[in-house]
Amino acid sequence: MPEKEIVSKKMVKESLQESNKNVLETGVLEEENKGYAIVCNDLVKDYEIGNFLVRAVDHVSLKINNGELIVIKGPSGAGKTTLLNLLGGLDSPNSGIIYSFGVRISDMEEESLSTWRLLNSGFVFQNYNLISTLTSEENIIFPLSLSGMELKKSRERAMKLLIKMGLDDRREHLPFQLSAGEQQRVAIARALANNPPMILADEPTANLDKKTSQFIKDLFKELKRSSKTIIIVTHDDYLIGLADKIISFDDGKILDEEIIEEN
Numbered sequence: 001m002p003e004k005e006i007v008s009k010k011m012v013k014e015s016l017q018e019s020n021k022n023v024l025e026t027g028v029l030e031e032e033n034k035g036y037a038i039v040c041n042d043l044v045k046d047y048e049i050g051n052f053l054v055r056a057v058d059h060v061s062l063k064i065n066n067g068e069l070i071v072i073k074g075p076s077g078a079g080k081t082t083l084l085n086l087l088g089g090l091d092s093p094n095s096g097i098i099y100s101f102g103v104r105i106s107d108m109e110e111e112s113l114s115t116w117r118l119l120n121s122g123f124v125f126q127n128y129n130l131i132s133t134l135t136s137e138e139n140i141i142f143p144l145s146l147s148g149m150e151l152k153k154s155r156e157r158a159m160k161l162l163i164k165m166g167l168d169d170r171r172e173h174l175p176f177q178l179s180a181g182e183q184q185r186v187a188i189a190r191a192l193a194n195n196p197p198m199i200l201a202d203e204p205t206a207n208l209d210k211k212t213s214q215f216i217k218d219l220f221k222e223l224k225r226s227s228k229t230i231i232i233v234t235h236d237d238y239l240i241g242l243a244d245k246i247i248s249f250d251d252g253k254i255l256d257e258e259i260i261e262e263n
């Protein structure tokens with residue numbers, strides 16, 4: 001564990017002040033959208049590679065209530081990951097508007113968007129995306145340090161999350177020294193670190209052993225009970241069973257939205 005903080009507090013403070021200013025300027029808070037975790041309208045995302053243009057998200061409009069658990073399913077190449085990245089502010093659309101908790105994130109400057117993400121959306125990636133040179137503990141401390149939490153406090157928070165994930169004895173391990181399931185649990189702890197109101201997960205139980213997969217499913221059940229908004233791309237029947245709404249997605253479009261009343 002390095003003695004120095006990863007980012008100096010002064011830098012964080014300045015960056016937060018700057019982005020708050022930008023959020024006020026560009027991220028207009030609109031009352032009617034405030035009650036929703038997501039409101040998006042007519043989203044389009046194209047990828048241009050050489051002479052080829054792929055429309056990964058094709059005129060998608062969607063509303064997600066605060067506290068809902070949404071499952072997005074569909075075949076490989078349907079555009080699910082691209083849509084998830086747009087909804088969580090990891091990427092910006094070519095056109096269309098996204099409000100998250102009333103803040104317009106679709107055309108935010110990258111700097112403001114990264115601060116917004118830090119505090120509002122926790123991502124769990126399909127391939128974990130841990131920082132390879134940082135230990136489990138440091139990977140979890142990283143977003144805490146970026147949001148300005150002092151080192152002692154962030155260490156305590158990281159330790160609490162590691163214990164919750166059953167990984168307190170893997171604190172000093174680097175990602176390559178961890179199994180796939182352990183890496184995914186560290187990644188989930190990192191996503192939860194700043195206690196964001198929205199969690200986005202891209203096929204979080206794919207490629208995992210049965211035991212870890214069940215652990216992660218139970219965790220999502222618990223997160224749902226704590227009223228977080230959760231958006232999961234998955235084909236896992238157990239996770240689908242937790243959904244308040246199942247979105248079938250193909251060819252960049254929503255084919256069907258099924259509302260599950262009993263959840």
Ligand code: ADP
Nearest residue numbers: 047049054056075076077078079080081082083
């Ligand atoms: P899914 O998650 O449903 O498998 P993706 O969102 O990953 O689908 O991809 C949708 C389409 O967009 C695919 O045809 C894919 O090849 C293309 N695509 C995804 N990411 C990129 C990228 N970074 N650059 C170019 N094309 C991409």
Ligand code: MG
Nearest residue numbers: 080081082202
């Ligand atoms: Mg995908």
